[in-house]
Amino acid sequence: MSAPTESNSEAAGPSTSLSDMSKKPVVCIVVGMAGSGKTTVMQRICAHLYEEKVPGYVINLDPAVAKLPFTPHIDIRDTIKYKEVMKQYNLGPNGAIMTSLNLFSTKFDQVMGLVEKRQDALKYVMLDTPGQIEVFTWSASGTIVTDTLASTFPTVLLYIIDTPRCTNPNTFMSNMLYACSVLYKSKLPMVVLFNKTDITSHDFALEWMRDSDSFRQALESQQSYISSLSNSMSLVLEEFYSSLKTVGMSAVTGEGIGDLFSALDEAKEEYLKVYLPILRKNIQKRKKMAEKEKRKQEKENMKKLERDFAAEHTGTTKQSERTTVLGMSEEGDDSEEDDDLVVGLDGQDDEEENYADDDDDEYGDYYDDP
Amino acid sequence: MGKHAQVIVGPAGSGKSTYCKYMSEHLTALNRTVHIINLDPAAEEFKYHVTADIRDLVTLDDVMEELEYGPNGGLVYCMEYLMENFDWLEDILGDYEDDYIIFDCPGQIELYTHIPIMREFVRRLQDIGYFLCAVYVLDSHFLFEPSKFISGALTCLSTMTQLEIPHVSILSKIDLLGKNGSKSKLRKFLKSDVQTLLSELNEDMGSAFLSLNHAMGALLDEYSLVGFMPFNIDKPDSISIVSQQIDTALQYGEDVEVRGRDFEEEPNQDEDGYDPEDGDMGGLDSFENIDLEALD
Numbered sequence: 184m185s186a187p188t189e190s191n192s193e194a195a196g197p198s199t200s201l202s203d204m205s206k207k208p209v210v211c212i213v214v215g216m217a218g219s220g221k222t223t224v225m226q227r228i229c230a231h232l233y234e235e236k237v238p239g240y241v242i243n244l245d246p247a248v249a250k251l252p253f254t255p256h257i258d259i260r261d262t263i264k265y266k267e268v269m270k271q272y273n274l275g276p277n278g279a280i281m282t283s284l285n286l287f288s289t290k291f292d293q294v295m296g297l298v299e300k301r302q303d304a305l306k307y308v309m310l311d312t313p314g315q316i317e318v319f320t321w322s323a324s325g326t327i328v329t330d331t332l333a334s335t336f337p338t339v340l341l342y343i344i345d346t347p348r349c350t351n352p353n354t355f356m357s358n359m360l361y362a363c364s365v366l367y368k369s370k371l372p373m374v375v376l377f378n379k380t381d382i383t384s385h386d387f388a389l390e391w392m393r394d395s396d397s398f399r400q401a402l403e404s405q406q407s408y409i410s411s412l413s414n415s416m417s418l419v420l421e422e423f424y425s426s427l428k429t430v431g432m433s434a435v436t437g438e439g440i441g442d443l444f445s446a447l448d449e450a451k452e453e454y455l456k457v458y459l460p461i462l463r464k465n466i467q468k469r470k471k472m473a474e475k476e477k478r479k480q481e482k483e484n485m486k487k488l489e490r491d492f493a494a495e496h497t498g499t500t501k502q503s504e505r506t507t508v509l510g511m512s513e514e515g516d517d518s519e520e521d522d523d524l525v526v527g528l529d530g531q532d533d534e535e536e537n538y539a540d541d542d543d544d545e546y547g548d549y550y551d552d553p
Numbered sequence: 554m555g556k557h558a559q560v561i562v563g564p565a566g567s568g569k570s571t572y573c574k575y576m577s578e579h580l581t582a583l584n585r586t587v588h589i590i591n592l593d594p595a596a597e598e599f600k601y602h603v604t605a606d607i608r609d610l611v612t613l614d615d616v617m618e619e620l621e622y623g624p625n626g627g628l629v630y631c632m633e634y635l636m637e638n639f640d641w642l643e644d645i646l647g648d649y650e651d652d653y654i655i656f657d658c659p660g661q662i663e664l665y666t667h668i669p670i671m672r673e674f675v676r677r678l679q680d681i682g683y684f685l686c687a688v689y690v691l692d693s694h695f696l697f698e699p700s701k702f703i704s705g706a707l708t709c710l711s712t713m714t715q716l717e718i719p720h721v722s723i724l725s726k727i728d729l730l731g732k733n734g735s736k737s738k739l740r741k742f743l744k745s746d747v748q749t750l751l752s753e754l755n756e757d758m759g760s761a762f763l764s765l766n767h768a769m770g771a772l773l774d775e776y777s778l779v780g781f782m783p784f785n786i787d788k789p790d791s792i793s794i795v796s797q798q799i800d801t802a803l804q805y806g807e808d809v810e811v812r813g814r815d816f817e818e819e820p821n822q823d824e825d826g827y828d829p830e831d832g833d834m835g836g837l838d839s840f841e842n843i844d845l846e847a848l849d
Contacts, residue, residue, distance in 0.1 A: 216662065217661070219667075276627075277565045278565075281566060314623065315624070316662055317662050326695075357712070357714050358666060360707050360710055361708060364703075364705075364711060415768070415771040419765070457759070
């Protein structure tokens with residue numbers, strides 16, 4: 184259960200002031216569907232950071248990747264052997280990726296420690312996530328990692344889109360809906376990166392995002408059931424696009440990489456201005472709720488204690504009567520009484536511990552989830 | 554009578570196989586002959602009797618080993634291989650023409666939204682005369698906050714816009730929810746209307762999201778996406794209600810010629826109780842009638 188305590192300690196951190204936060208490096212979580220080119224993008228970013236002599240830190244969270252074209256500073260594969268997990272837990276590839284990530288997230292406080300130690304020197308921290316997107320977005324460990332990072336560093340999501348595939352308006356739309364889903368899940372600023380622009384320019388996507396009529400036309404030419412885009416859907420998409428930063432980039436040629444970094448910097452500002460206050464408010468709200476719960480618990484405990492005392496009191500009078508009769512045997516009774524009291528206090532402690540878990544019940548729950 | 558099948562989709566580990574087991578037991582109890590066909594080449598072990606298994610055709614381990622693919626590439630390869638050898642599936646289905654089929658599909662969202670492979674799969678099934686209903690299974694553990702609830706609904710929508718078949722969304726693992734108030738939170742979401750959800754969302758996410766939240770509300774309303782149905786394996790009633798809902802979507806048991814239906818109208822029709830003539834289909838007037846006791 185190290186994760187809940189860890190997130191508790193993170194929750195205690197919002198005392199750091201805004202200026203402190205702005206000095207910290209941007210943490211960029213790279214997500215994207217399998218095959219969208221996450222790893223190549225990471226490679227390009229690493230190369231760029233090295234060339235420009237920008238201090239960066241790279242973390243790989245994909246346990247199943249065979250070869251990485253770059254050298255991460257922290258690699259999940261050094262900690263967890265994915266093939267061993269498959270063997271030892273008798274899991275298939277998916278289950279093993281999930282389990283590896285779960286195991287790793289229990290040690291994520293150490294990763295945080297390493298990053299925090301270097302935070303003054305760093306400008307960017309890049310996080311590569313497992314190939315299959317939902318392993319990260321719909322898993323307990325992904326949530327823990329994201330929330331832990333977001334509560335300590337300005338954190339930005341980089342959603343990578345396979346541009347050539349998105350020329351199909353249906354694919355484009357479901358990709359955008361998924362991105363929107365990720366936005367709601369993480370509540371972090373998001374940069375959408377249209378990758379592989381060397382094959383297909385992302386101008387068509389920008390046009391679709393700017394002008395919903397043109398997108399509607401593209402959909403209609405598809406002759407599918409949903410070809411008539413519903414109004415509410417286009418409204419959501421429009422609103423979503425307006426809150427979005429987009430970058431077109433080719434990870435292969437490196438074209439557009441400068442835009443990516445300026446978008447990341449902008450997203451950092453957005454995190455500080457828009458997201459951090461919400462985050463803090465929510466943390467404080469959660470704290471308040473927890474305190475209220477705690478007071479309630481304490482009150483109940485006091486009542487219980489009072490009742491216990493009352494009962495004990497009557498018990499003792501009887502005992503003292505008995506003592507006078509039994510004489511020496513009184514000591515045995517005494518110790519028994521002490522035991523009772525100890526048990527009572529223990530019980531109270533237990534309850535308080537329970538409350539501590541409840542405080543972050545989400546995490547507790549995620550955690551129990553296999 | 555037409556050929557009917559459920560297509561079970563949802564993220565990895567969301568409880569698809571468990572759903573298949575309990576749903577097939579339920580349907581068997583209703584005197585239907587049910588066959589489960591596994592389409593996940595990476596499946597591990599089954600909790601149910603498998604009639605046919607894609608792994609008889611191709612297994613992910615073999616593909617990964619022989620072609621040296623990673624898990625992703627391997628999975629895509631397996632599914633493409635299935636499509637190339639669709640005859641294999643057709644042969645199997647041919648043996649069970651009058652029976653009820655449940656397809657246990659692989660979870661990777663990429664197969665739905667990124668590569669149109671599942672879409673093609675669904676098309677092929679429709680071509681050979683199947684009426685399909687997608688069942689989207691989502692783990693209830695992830696839906697505590699309003700924003701996460703919306704996120705779940707959007708993931709579901711993202712998949713469904715690609716498949717373009719009627720769908721029912723269910724929440725799994727309710728029996729595993731802890732006692733720490735999570736059930737009551739969930740019940741609140743399932744019971745509340747879009748407006749309540751929205752106001753909570755606004756409070757939760759701050760003013761920057763107001764307009765997006767607002768637009769989202771309209772979308773949820775139109776697609777009745779908040780209509781997640783609880784599926785609690787400890788409560789037979791909840792299983793029965795889900796199955797009735799699916800029957801409605803499949804138009805199961807209707808002797809009249811079945812017409813093609815518009816995807817967009819689908820969830821709404823479900824919500825509106827569908828058709829007055831359909832009284833025997835379970836008579837669900839709206840989602841509010843859904844057995845929220847399943848959460849108790």
